[in-house]
Amino acid sequence: MRWWVNFILSIVLIVLIIPTLIIKGFSSDKAESESAAFGDDERGDDISITRQVRVPDVAMYDHTTKKLVRLALEDYVVGAVAAEMPASFELEALKAQAVAARTLAMKKMRAFGGRGCDKHPQADVCSMFNHCQAWISEQQMKNNWKDRYQANYEKIKKAVEETQGYIITYRDEPIEVFYHSTSNGKTADVSEVFSVSLPYYAVVNSPGEEDSPRYRQTFTFSNDEFVRIFKKSYPSSNLSVSNLASQIKIKSYTESGRVREVVVGGITVKGTEFRLLYGLNSTDFKFRFEKNKVKIDTVGFGHGVGMSQVGANHMAKQGYTYVDILKHYYKGIEVKKYR
Template sequence: MKKVLAGAVGLIVFLVLIVPAVVIRSLFGLDPVGSPKGVAKGEDVVIRVYMAKQNQIVGMNLEEYVKGVVAAEMPAQFELEALKAQAVAARTYAVKHMATFGGEGIAAHPGADVSSDYREGQAWADEQELTARWGPLGYKVYWNKISQAVDETRGMIATYNGEPIIAVFHSTSGERTASAKEVWGSDYPYLKSVACNWDQQSPRYSETKEFSLSEIAERLGSDTDIVAAAQNGSTAAVQIAELTDSGRVGKIRIGSKLLSGGTVRDKLGLKSTNFKVETGADKLVFQTTGYGHGVGLCQYGANGLAKEGKDYQYILKYYYTGIDLTHISGS
């Protein structure tokens, strides 16, 4: 009798406590992994976007927001599977920042989850801007294509250990992506350097820029003594002192000054830190490969993989090491 009673009590505990917990977990937040965040299935997920041009915060459906990001961030002529990969990356970035899912929003604009200004996160474009870019007919064709990419990945995000990843992306890697550690100093297991041999078709794959020595001194600081060093015929006028694991410039000595590759890129307006330098009689010539910080999803690489028949899931798992693809509820 005691065994029967104990079994009955155990069954009641299971039905009262365990089953509801499982049901609640599947009804809210991330599914199948993640913490409940209060978004019920069937409800629209609303994201609060700071509209930079209007200087106001607007609430909109998450999936509609993602469409505007994909349209602004990736060429609409790209393969559908590449656009799908971009959609998942854009949605993941948004969810990572949304207060609804435990994110901290954007500090510069209290009350907003994200900003439409690419300098503060992801770019976003509305119908008026896209029509001006593509024309009325182009807008209809490309918007339908982008909508298909977003709709067919609806609610899907990239996660690592059950949490949305920092889904950074860039235009063109130039043969190899960079790790987060070598660019920003923070190590993330899913943002590792991987080979990228599919982005040579990018119009931004390589670029050459020339600077006079006086311009170098003006932009990088007169204390570089670059003019005097070059005029004296010093072979040490410019020397790459350190390369990162992905082959980008970690540190470079210009004249008497040791600078990071990132500093030189920013101050000279170079496309990337993957560059070589040649010294002329009165100038420096920079040959850059790739465009962007080089971390995470390579957009032109994604398009190249899509042309080879790879689907968006393969593309995402290639560029974001060890991730899972998870659906959020409520979308």
Template sequence: MTLLFIMIAAIAVPATGIWLSETNTPPAEQEPTVDVVRTDTQKTESVPLESYVAGVVAAEMPASFEKEALKAQAVAARTFILTQTLKGNDVTDTVDDQVYKDEQDQKNMWGSEYEENKGKIEEAARETEGKILVYNNEPITAAFFSSGNGQTENSEDYWQSAEPYLISVASPWDKEAPNFEQEVELPKQEAEEKLGVSLPDSGVIGDVTQRTAGGRIASITIEGKSFTGREVRELLDLPSADFQMIADGTEVVVKTKGYGHGVGMSQYGANGMAKEGKTYEEITAYYYPGASLEEASVFLTR
């Protein structure tokens, strides 16, 4: 089970329990730690909370982004790990939770830019230290994604679970993302096998019967079989649930907008807002309407 806890003792002599302090009084509370299951070794590592947050920001957001966007990501990462801990969930270093890269991973990723990028990201984490997002006196599910189609998604339209702070908002900055529009080509036979249908040799595939508040496909009928947009996205491993499929002989060309599930904070949207001079407080307030910034320590000591 993942543990996030306050370590009260710093260094004590095990045999006597005497604090190694000139005044013989307990030291101040140390930083909380996070237990992370590392996929390469399948071993659990205990990581100081703020080091973990910086490692998530390093893995989840380009270091070239504006600092206020990095700070917004740090708050989201810190909030996410707290909610998982309070639920008693194990946490991995993958997209199943949130990606985490340690110091060696960062050196491998950044090479000669390691020191500069590390300093920038650690500063972003430090300047938001302890800050989390709260709604109705509880830490929120701080969902985030790479880029959208110009609009974020209501949580119930993707996860069938409504959260008042995960509602559709305009995200026009997404259009500047390099992955805003993409084309995915699949062998027609592969697409047929994954969808369980026979596809035509040419033309637009499917009849969109409903769209979500965020403009993604809510439901689509393909050759008489009904799917949700999320189902097609996951079956065909598409970047987004905002897509159009076209049959072209032995190939299926899928045109998509955005990258990710679309719920919560758009990372490219956050960067766009930061470029316009918005602070991390304004960015998180925009993408998580109604949520407020609070101190994590309040929840760690309940």
């Protein structure tokens, strides 16, 4: 063989084969370390709490300061629970919220193979409630709670500490977490709202929410306003102010009784899109047509998928634990300690 043939073969070996081996080596290491990360010790028979583990920090984009900050995971969870659930809720509900918030963050963290926040490239999560997950600083807690600050902070801290490291898993992987404020008495399946199907989501009953302030709410629009809002997004619609009632019809409902599709001025719109368009509390809505006015009555607050926070609080008042609450709203899951 000529020397240059050997030379070219050596180059090919260096350029193509060696990096392939290195990359393969890294990715299989990562897969092993990930699968080893979730132990078998379900809540209740945990005997390895004293083991010291360095959990990577969370890189969070803070919408208030417009800065990227790094936080210890458990400190991040305190701020997320404080922002996402009223501190007046029962301790077990706050614990369920802490586990859900921790799971959401870990699922997104790049250190655990997550994709991070897709709006802020450097961040694992952002602090926007309708994007990743709401989060507030201790200063914001002080501003919000004033003389209740110390008591509220200690209660939330306790909920986080008593669930330290625990996350929701399905087949040993952290789940894709969705939760919401108030249901309409039933939760929505994830496929009703998002274009995904996940085995741990289903329609489940969520009783005891009727007294919540956001359970029923009415949104009122003048006929002109209603038409203007619709035509802004659907300019080709033939919707007109006169005889509005005859031009609006709910076409179909989801399994959980929320609006799947509504026809407005000849155009079929998804319930989820209609909700966003008119800033409604939920997709469980009905129309009332009055002289020059459209009234839209909603039941529940939020998308309806996964744990209802108000429902969780009701369960906690009935004596259920945070694990009971999570297992009610997420099917076939385990609550396991990350270590």
